[in-house]
Amino acid sequence: xxxxxxxxxVFEIMREYMERLDAWADELLExxxxxxxxxxxxxxxxxxxxxxxxxxxxxxxxxPYAQPETVEVEAVGDTLIEISAKMKRKVGFGDFGITHxxxxxxxxxxxxxxxxxxxxxxxxxxxxxxxxEVHLPRKKGHRIKIA
Amino acid sequence: xxxxxxxxxxxxxxxxxxxLQGLPDVGLVGLIATSYIISELDLDEIAYVDSDLLPPxxxxxxxxxxxxxxxxxxxxxxxxxxxxAVPAKALHRIMRKLVDWAESKNVKMILSxxxxxxxxxxxxxxxxxxxxxxxxxxxxxLREKGLEILNxxxxxxxxxxxxxxxxxxxxxxxxxxxxxxxxxxxxEAAAVAIKKFAAITGxxxxxxxxxxKGEEIRLRARDIMRRTQSExxxxxKSQEYDLPLYV
Numbered sequence: 001x002x003x004x005x006x007x008x009x010v011f012e013i014m015r016e017y018m019e020r021l022d023a024w025a026d027e028l029l030e031x032x033x034x035x036x037x038x039x040x041x042x043x044x045x046x047x048x049x050x051x052x053x054x055x056x057x058x059x060x061x062x063x064p065y066a067q068p069e070t071v072e073v074e075a076v077g078d079t080l081i082e083i084s085a086k087m088k089r090k091v092g093f094g095d096f097g098i099t100h101x102x103x104x105x106x107x108x109x110x111x112x113x114x115x116x117x118x119x120x121x122x123x124x125x126x127x128x129x130x131x132x133e134v135h136l137p138r139k140k141g142h143r144i145k146i147a
Numbered sequence: 148x149x150x151x152x153x154x155x156x157x158x159x160x161x162x163x164x165x166x167l168q169g170l171p172d173v174g175l176v177g178l179i180a181t182s183y184i185i186s187e188l189d190l191d192e193i194a195y196v197d198s199d200l201l202p203p204x205x206x207x208x209x210x211x212x213x214x215x216x217x218x219x220x221x222x223x224x225x226x227x228x229x230x231x232a233v234p235a236k237a238l239h240r241i242m243r244k245l246v247d248w249a250e251s252k253n254v255k256m257i258l259s260x261x262x263x264x265x266x267x268x269x270x271x272x273x274x275x276x277x278x279x280x281x282x283x284x285x286x287x288x289l290r291e292k293g294l295e296i297l298n299x300x301x302x303x304x305x306x307x308x309x310x311x312x313x314x315x316x317x318x319x320x321x322x323x324x325x326x327x328x329x330x331x332x333x334x335e336a337a338a339v340a341i342k343k344f345a346a347i348t349g350x351x352x353x354x355x356x357x358x359x360k361g362e363e364i365r366l367r368a369r370d371i372m373r374r375t376q377s378e379x380x381x382x383x384k385s386q387e388y389d390l391p392l393y394v
Contacts, residue, residue, distance in 0.1 A: 036370055047369055049330045062331040064365035096367060130362065131269045131331070 039103035044091075046083070046108045052116055052138075059112050059134040065089060066108060068127050073134050075120035076111075081134060084109045152198040152244040160193055160220065165348055166249045167226040168259040170216075170233055170305040171375040173384065174327030175368050176262035177306075179337035180344070181228045183357050188350065190219035190226055196244070200237035206230050216241070224350065225254065232374045233305065235381035242308035246316065256285075256319040258347065259306045260340045262327030263297075264387065274326035274336045276343045279306075281313045281320035289321065292346045297324060299391055303384045321347065329384075330376055332368035334361040 036045045047062045063071065063085050070086035085108045092104040118136035126133045169181025184190075195214035205212040216229040233241055249257055263277055278289035279297040286296055302310065306322040313320035323343050327336035338354040345352050357364075379385075 036373065044366075044369075047331055047372055062328075062365060062369075064362035091366065095363075128269050130365070133269070 037103070037105060039101075041109070042090075042104060042106045043109040044087075044105045044107070045110050048083070048110050048112055050112055050115065054138075056138055057114055057116060057118050057136040059083075059114075059136070061108070061110060061132040061134075062130065063108050063127075063132055064130050065091070066127075066130065066132075070107075071125070071127050071132055073123065073125050073132070075123060078117065078120060079114050081112045081114060081136075082109070083112070083132065083134075085132075151200060152196060152240050154194055154218070154244065154248045155197050155214075156194045158191065158193040158220075160252050161222050161225070162253045163255055164220065164223045164225045164252070166254045166257045167224065167344070168245070168257060168305065168309060169226070170229045170259075171231070171371060171378075172261045172304050172306070173264045173329050173379065174262035174331060174333035174336055175372055175375065176325050176327050176333055176336045176340055177260040178228055178230075178371075179332065179334050179357075179364060179368070180260045180340045181226050183337065183354070184341060184344065184350075184352055185219045185226050185228065187352050187356075188221065188224065190221050190224065192217055193220040193225070194218040196227075196241065198237065198241065198244075200234065200240060202231060202234065204231055224348070225249075225252070230371070232371065232378040235378050238305060238382065239308060242305055243312055246309060246312040246318070250316055250318055254318070256321060257309055257313055258321045258323065258344065259309050260323050260325075260337070260344065261304070261306045262329075262333060262336055263324040264329035265326045268326065268328045268333070271326055274333075274339050276323055276325045276339050278343075279310065279322040279324065281310050281318070285319050285321050288319075288347065292343065294323075294343060297322075301387050301389055301391060303386050304379070304382055323347075330372065332365045332372050334358065334364045 049060045051058050059081055061083050065087040066085035067088055072084050074082045076082055087106055090104045090106045093101045117139040119139055122137045124135045167181055169177035171178050196216035204215050206215055215231045219226045227245060276294060277297045278294035280286040280289055289296055310320050310322055323340050325336040325340040327333040334357055338357050341352050341354050
């Protein structure tokens with residue numbers, strides 16, 4: 001055992017230590033997991049994505065079975081966007097072959113936090129082939145040029 | 148010490164077959180395509196992967212437990228799928244074992260299906276499929292079948308490792324990469340990839356049912372997509388967007 005330990009370089013021991021530290025940090029930072037559905041509100045949480053470009057923040061959501069005319073996007077304050085949509089048909093656990101849970105879902109709902117300041121009153125939305133796209137122009141900061 | 152990754156054979160494994168791989172990756176293209184092929188060609192479960200490196204999960208189908216990483220097959224086709232995202236840290240050992248095992252079964256070729264993320268995916272009606280090969284012979288085959296070759300760039304994840312290990316062993320590997328969403332399950336991309344799989348292998352697979360069930364699949368695949376995303380982040384999948392430097 002001692003022999004084995006002596007053979008390892010300081011860098012190896014450091015690397016292992018850092019890996020263990022990373023793993024602990026991951027465990028601590030990970031938020032408690034929750035399901036992607038809520039039986040009480042009959043809602044499913046859609047898959048969402050946020051990207052920030054130099055000019056805008058783009059939020060997308062995958063909304064299969066959504067009725068286009070029911071898709072709603074609401075800016076809650078300056079930092080939060082709420083997305084909701086009704087589904088064309090109700091989907092239950094039974095549709096996925098699950099018999100040990102009961103519940104039906106008829107709409108999508110999710111919240112996305114906006115990472116940088118945006119102009120929510122200039123928000124534009126598109127819904128194409130089941131994918132929602134929300135465009136939020138970024139607020140202009142102070143720019144200076146080299147004199 | 149016991150073996151880190153073990154392949155448990157449940158039935159006789161054919162020799163000289165083609166192996167198909169569809170593990171969770173961008174847009175779940177490979178997993179959707181391979182599961183559909185397994186069901187359409189009515190392949191039997193012939194083996195599974197057992198490893199302490201995989202999460203402690205068992206999946207119940209018709210009340211009976213199954214391993215999450217399973218291998219299906221008939222007399223000339225073997226197909227590997229995983230119903231959960233393979234942890235990034237376990238990927239090397241799992242993929243090496245699958246390639247070693249394929250070699251021991253005299254597999255003719257390993258064909259893996261995956262997605263090639265594109266930013267404007269919702270504007271693309273007919274996604275294109277690109278091909279990558281482990282050898283000049285593989286590239287020739289892809290060109291003969293009318294596929295555009297992925298000439299320069301990075302491939303990250305299960306397909307990358309299959310290509311690397313196959314190249315080492317001089318085993319033919321082909322990666323089919325269909326333009327797809329990065330974060331959203333993409334059955335349409337899976338359907339175009341299946342058509343190219345059919346062209347290469349000569350197997351007939353009708354994709355109309357897959358396209359019809361597209362919305363249902365997208366809904367069902369939300370949870371596995373979410374978990375796959377977190378593994379993709381860990382394996383630095385976004386590096387596929389990077390420009391390679393080779394002067």
